[in-house]
Amino acid sequence: MVDKVECGDGIRCGSAGPFLFDKDEGHGGPAESRRAGHVWCKRGLTLARRKANLCSARRRLWRSGCLLGILVALFFALGSGAGWVVRRSRQAARQRDAMARIRSLGGVAYYDYQYRRDGGGERLERAERRPAPAWLYKLVGPDLLHRVFYVNFALFRRGDRESRQPILVDEVTDREMAILEDLPGLRWLSLNGTRVTDAGLGELARFAHLERLWLSGTQVGDRGLWHLRNMRWLRQLYLNGTRVTDAGLAHLAGLDQLEKLWLTGPQITDAGLAHVGKLTRLDLLFLDGTGQSDTGMQHLRGLRRLEWLRISRCGRITDAGLEPLSTLRRLRELDLSHCPRLTDAGLVHLRRLRAVRALSLRGTGVTDSGLEQLRNMTQLSILHLEQTRCSLSGVVHLFTELQGRDVREALAAVGRSEQDSAGRLVALDLTGVRVTDRGLSHLKGCSRLEWLFLQGSEVTDEGLRELAGLKSLKLLHLAHTRVTDRGLKHLASLSQLQTLHLAGTAVTKEAVRDLQEGSAGRLRVYLIDFSQYGYVAPPGASTRKTRTPRSSLPP
Template sequence: MLSLKEVDLSRCSKITDAGIKHLLSIPALEKLSISETGVTADGVALLASLTNLLVLDLGGLPVTDSALGSLQVLTKLEHLDLWGSEVSNGGVLHLKQLPKLKNLNLAWTGVTELPYLSSLVCLNMSNCTILSLFEGNYHKAQLEKLIMHGAKITDAYEVFQYVETNMLSFLDISNCSLDSFCFLPSMEAMTHLNLGDSSLVDNSVEHIAYIGANLRYLNLCNTRVSSEGIGALAGLVPNLETILLAGTLVDDTAVLYISMMPSLKVVDLSRTNVKGGLIHQEDNVLNEVPSFSALQNLSHLEKLDLEEIRIKDTALCPLANLGRLSYLSLRTDSLTDACLYLASCVPKLVHFSARDALLTNAGIELFVPPPELEVLDLRGCWLLTKDGLLSFCQKHPQIKVNHELVTTHDKENSRYLSPPPDIMSSQPPKRKQEKLSLPIIKPDESFLDQRLKYNRDELLSMRFSSASVSTSNPQGNLI
């Protein structure tokens, strides 16, 4: 195999130093990954003879300072992965001998200080204690991507002092020990910013607003940001495509501010105080409208996460007007069969999740899936029975259904049931005719679903009783 250029042996625990000796017979090798194997520091040192290497992944190996010193002859190296190694501050000095090194991963190591590396573009120091970066040179590092997830940073000024911050376009400081974010306004080229699980509060959001012009991705999950903080970004992030607010303090007012971010494609409001209720919207006169109606301004919205929030069926009605929405995720026990009707009205829906909802066999029987639906996630919908789910799967074999009782999987572009399909009818369902004849469940704001009056044990006791059989009232609602 003298022409072999790429070998990936990651997580092959039986590969040892003896195996490395065989690799040395392939001088043309350019990409090698031996992360999480049985190779020791001695085996790593042997790689010095592979002088054509461009990419080397040694993640999870006990690479020592001495072994790393042996690799400084690999002058063509562009990507080096050393996460979880035994390399120290002294060992990383050897990296100065790698003139083409662009990507370096030192996550989960004891490195606290990094020398100036002129060619470095991407640096990962996640879960490290960082004292300083690139100190001791008149030039600043031209980093474009910096990842410091879970890092302990004692002084943010020392960390960024020798970084050309106006070149940074990707910054991940999620779960970091930072109390101040005053360094953000200098990062004018920022497109991807992850501040999730940090101590960020509303007063600090103004620092993000300064660099909002180029932002495309913003993660504020599990921070202490409220709707007031999101209001500071309204109108200042014209290119933002993704905003993640799961686990924050935002409420329905934030939805109005989010609607002023015209390029949004992905919105996550899971585990927030959003309920889809009425908000005041001033449009010459003061009006009260459902908060989700404001999302109709987002003509590019494709993915919406609303898991673990107390939302009712009627609050979802405005979502039917989101013409490009393809992914909708809901998870709450306050939703009923009516949410299925609303899902059927979203024309481009591909993935629909209604986990833990109070759905019944009657509701799933009457459900008319959108024409492009591929995945239906009904996990936790414990009122559904196996027979009801199997019946739906038979009618709609093109849809992958996720539920504890029934699973489907792909096989040669078709959907099959588990248990095997021999339990199904030999006649294929005539889906087109059935779809036209199915009655429609329309939500009625004046209707109160009676299931909401009972707890889980009471509903379970009535599950197979004759009293639980669904009928239709004159308005078309299930009772």
């Protein structure tokens, strides 16, 4: 008899070798096999064990491989981290040394954590609020955790920032530009008033990610702008008071992200504006004292994104030169001051500029008749008319009769004003505005007015009659007006009046004494001009002062 046994892997083994189960034979197989019984052979058991061991070995190998991979990754991570710490520590040390050198030169710097972007734009905070715990900064210092974002060497005289005339900083020259090499995170740089030249700007060529650059009042010229040609991220460039000419502006052609540009000086002519006209992303352009003519103004036609435009002290521009501005529908602030050849005829080209909120026409030949062309500027809130033939009455006519607005909006637009919490005028400065006796009649509704400045106006004795209803008036400035003794009697009814300025008038000391006696010692009269010292707003007033088109001053 041939013994047949059943292996553990479903194979029958016998003298003839293994063969597959016959499914039709049933569970027991052939008759002799059923009679002999089934046993597990050693060979089948060995194969099963080998198979199980192979699977187990594979699992152990896979686990070992994973563990080895984790260990290798952890090793490289620790190595990379340690390398980063070493490199960053070295960089922090260099940055710390650069910061010390910058401070020794009178400069200031801001770190990246002080940069803020919000709905109102970009800003830098001076406060020492830091994102990490104070103990960490005390332990490692800010230079390990943050990069320097902004460096400013500019100095301005107190109260002189608006003139953009920085104080000369002799200590900062081309040689000091090498300090900036250790500040790879630098994005804003102000060199206003320094002795930096074209050679110094060559050191800045490595800062391809520079976003703002102030060069006002430096010795930089056309060659210097050549070094800026690859600063593709540059968004703001200030060149007022430099030696840049038309030829230098050609190097700005590749700065397709440039948004704000300042230029000054007669060396900028029509040819230079041809290059400026290609910078189509500009939203701010200041041309102060430049030499372009009406022909050059045509190049501004394509700057459709402009929101702030200053064309001041440009003696060659005539009324025809304003025609290209009619296409700049986004303009919000427009400054045409001290362009003496501009007249009422030029304002015709501004009729489509409905978004304008601030307009300066000071020093032009505009009259009240020309103001009628501004009727579509219904958002106008600031209007400079100093040194023109426009009067307060003309402004009130524009706002009330042509635009249907309140007279208080007209007064606030043309002068500096202060308001209380309810929005009522409590202080009004009309210095420089052509105010006549007729114009004072528009103040009748300002019953809460406390301070009124009319120095240098055309007000006479008859005009003071219009002030009798201002019962809350406490301070009145009439210096250098046509007021005489006869007009003072109209002020006797102002029971709250405490301060009166009459310097440069024909009022006599006798009339002043009589007025003071009638006030029971309440009134103080000054015959000396103190206007150069300015004034302080009444308590509780909210400031609403005039302003020039927005700029991006260094903080």
